Amino acid sequence: MFKSSLFRSFFVGFFLITLVGCNDGSVPAGGMISVDGEPINNGRIMLNPVDGNGKKAFGIVMEDSTFQLRSVDSKRGVFPGSFRVTVTLKPEISESQRKKLQRQAAGLAIEELTASYTSPEDYALEIGEGGNSDLQIEILTKEGWSKRISD
DSSP: OHHHHHHHHHHHHHHHHHHHHTOOSOBOEEEEEEETTEEOOSEEEEEEETTSOSOOEEEEEOTTSEEEEEETTOSSOBOSEEEEEEEEEOOOOOHHHHHHHHHHSTTOOGGGOEEEEEOOTTOOEEEOTTOEEEEEEEEOGGGTOEEEEEO
C-alpha cells in the first residue's frame, strides 16, 4: 500500500512538473500561405530573425495551405520576434518551360526543382509574446519577394 501511494505521488508530481515547469518561452504560431493570391499545397517555411540573434523557426505547408511553426530548440512553438521569411516549394512548370530548362541543363532532374521565395528587406513577420495561430503570409512576387529556382 505504501509503495503504491508513493508511486502514485511520484507519478503525479512528475506529470505536474512536466506540464507546468517546461515552458521554454515559445508561443504557438501558424496560419495560411499563398503566392500571388493562389494557395500553395506543399512546401517549407523558414523564419530567420531580422536581427540575427533570435531563434530560427520552420514549418511545413500542408495540402490546405496551412502551416504550424516551431523553433529548432522547441517542440512547442516559436520564440517571439521579428523574422524574414523564406518559402520553398515545388513550382508548377509549363511544358515549354520544362523543355527550355532541359535544353539549358542537360541531365537536370526537372522533378527535383524547387522555387524559393524570400521576403523583401523591409518585410518582417512579427510574432509577439502571445503567439499567433492566424498568420496570413501573402507572397507577392511583384512587391519585392525574390524568387530563385534551384535543384
